[in-house]
Amino acid sequence: MADSQVRRTTHDKISLFQACFTGLEHVYGTYDPRTGQVRQVKQPVPYEVVLRHLQGRQSYGVYLLVGDQTRAVAADFDDEDTFPPLEFVRQAGQYGIKAYVERSKRKGWHAWIFTELPGVPAIKARLVVTAILDDIGKPSTEIFPKQDRLNGNASYGNFINTPLFGCLVPRGRTVFVNPDNGFRPYPNQWDFLESIQRVPESVLDEIIEINELAATAPTAPTASAESSDISPSFGLPPCAQKMLAEGVSEYQRVACFRLALHLKKAGLPQDAALAALNTWAPKNNPKGDKQIITEAEIAEQTDSAYSKDYRACGCEEPAVTPYCHPGCPLHSRNQDGFQAANKKAKLPESEDQSTSGQQ
Numbered sequence: 001m002a003d004s005q006v007r008r009t010t011h012d013k014i015s016l017f018q019a020c021f022t023g024l025e026h027v028y029g030t031y032d033p034r035t036g037q038v039r040q041v042k043q044p045v046p047y048e049v050v051l052r053h054l055q056g057r058q059s060y061g062v063y064l065l066v067g068d069q070t071r072a073v074a075a076d077f078d079d080e081d082t083f084p085p086l087e088f089v090r091q092a093g094q095y096g097i098k099a100y101v102e103r104s105k106r107k108g109w110h111a112w113i114f115t116e117l118p119g120v121p122a123i124k125a126r127l128v129v130t131a132i133l134d135d136i137g138k139p140s141t142e143i144f145p146k147q148d149r150l151n152g153n154a155s156y157g158n159f160i161n162t163p164l165f166g167c168l169v170p171r172g173r174t175v176f177v178n179p180d181n182g183f184r185p186y187p188n189q190w191d192f193l194e195s196i197q198r199v200p201e202s203v204l205d206e207i208i209e210i211n212e213l214a215a216t217a218p219t220a221p222t223a224s225a226e227s228s229d230i231s232p233s234f235g236l237p238p239c240a241q242k243m244l245a246e247g248v249s250e251y252q253r254v255a256c257f258r259l260a261l262h263l264k265k266a267g268l269p270q271d272a273a274l275a276a277l278n279t280w281a282p283k284n285n286p287k288g289d290k291q292i293i294t295e296a297e298i299a300e301q302t303d304s305a306y307s308k309d310y311r312a313c314g315c316e317e318p319a320v321t322p323y324c325h326p327g328c329p330l331h332s333r334n335q336d337g338f339q340a341a342n343k344k345a346k347l348p349e350s351e352d353q354s355t356s357g358q359q
Contacts, residue, residue, distance in 0.1 A: 008190055014050050016193050020114060021062050021162040022071060029061025029159030033167060040156070056166025059105075061159035068149035069119035073129050074160055075111040076104070076142040085109040086179045087136040095128065095207050098197040101183070102163045102176050109177075110160070116200045123148035124204040127213045164189060212265060236262050238325035239315075244276070247283025251319030252293040253301055256281075258320060260305035270306045277302060 008016075028045050031038045038061075045060075053060035064070045077084045085101045088111045092099035102110040115125060122145050133141050144160040165174045175185040176192050186192040207213070236244075240262040248255045256277055263273040277298045284292050315324070 006191065006194075010051070013054065013190060014047060016190060017050055017054065017162075017164065019117065020072065020193055020196070021060075023066055023159075024063040024156065027063055027156055029063070029161070030059045031061070031161070033059070040159070053162065054164055054166050056168070059161055059165050061161045063145075063157050063159045065122055065145035065147060065150055065154075065157040066119065068121055068123065070115065070122040070125055070145055071117060071119045072112055072114050073122070073125040074113070074144045075129055075133060075138075076108065076144065076160070077111065077138070078108045078142070080107055082109070082179070082183050084136060084138050084141070085111050088132055088138075089179050091132045091135045095132070096203060097128070097199050097207075099132075100176055100192075100196060101179055103173050103183075103185070105161055105165065105168055105173050110163075114196050114198045115204075116198045120199075120201040120204060121148075124201065124208060125199075128204055128207050131207075131211060131213055236266055239320055239323035242323045242325070243320075244280050245283075247280065247285060248319070249285045249287050251317075252281075252284055252286060252290075253297060254317060254319035256293055256298055256301040257305055258317070260302040261310055264306055270302060273306070274299060274302050 022045075025045050027040060027042050028049060029038065029040055049058075049060055052058040064072055064074075075085075075088060077088075089099045089101060092111075092113065097113060100112045100114075102112060104110050113125065113129065126143055126145070126148060129143050130139070133139050133143070144158065146158045147154045150157060161174070163174045163176060168174045169189075172185055175189055177183045177185050240259055243255055243259060259277060259280065260273055263276060264270075268276070278295060281293050281295075281298060286292060315321070
């Protein structure tokens, strides 16, 4: 844990550590490294508790959930396979979120996401992490905190062992690792912690809304001076409205698939969506010698869209970007530098490929 460039005092390190791994202040968890026995300590969490942890004398487990707020959320991958945490980091990146991987104390990995201070509603952080785990096919992975809020049935929640336990760091355990460099530990853990990017609550809100992670009705884009020509239609975003109204000249099958998804999210049954898309097809004006998409192809793309729970909106796909509108919240998000906030689905790259079975 020696500093290679920046000289930090013990106080500096503890302050940096607590900014990342602080929760309830009147209780903490610990374990015996020799026996593995875990216990809860119902005492305040003073400076000395963190110091003993960093020195390797007694581990510190943090109860992340404070009321309904948390400063961090972690996915606990309980095996040695590096692929799941790597996929988690990559998929989080598709949302515009930085996730960080820690080597756990015995086996497996913790994937951490840090939120803005002083914290965000745990329910929002957990919703987003749950979606990422669903995306990578690991829906049963444990998430910390395990609850959305503390109440009479969960007065403490569950603690998670914090990183940088002094007696394990020399063994390459409880340290943060670089997934892009063979999961090797970062050479300076303190420089690393100081460089982490925190996720604002507003970003979580946008991801939840865009991907319909909460059980809320679809919301039409807010009208503005620049978007007064776009009117709400069944909760469809402006790009879908424009594609339906004007037709497309390229990527008909991808466009069909995307439109079917939007109609599905807006609440239309599949047969109604199919009828709408068959009405839409004659408006298309394909380039070159390509033909207008057929009824059979429309049925195939619509069936694919309705057969699985896709969340992506396809904002960055060539089939969709020509129809982006400044009045759309997704467009605004991209302009603010969060192009990856909406997940990318694996879609066909040419007119000869089908979206069936893709996610």
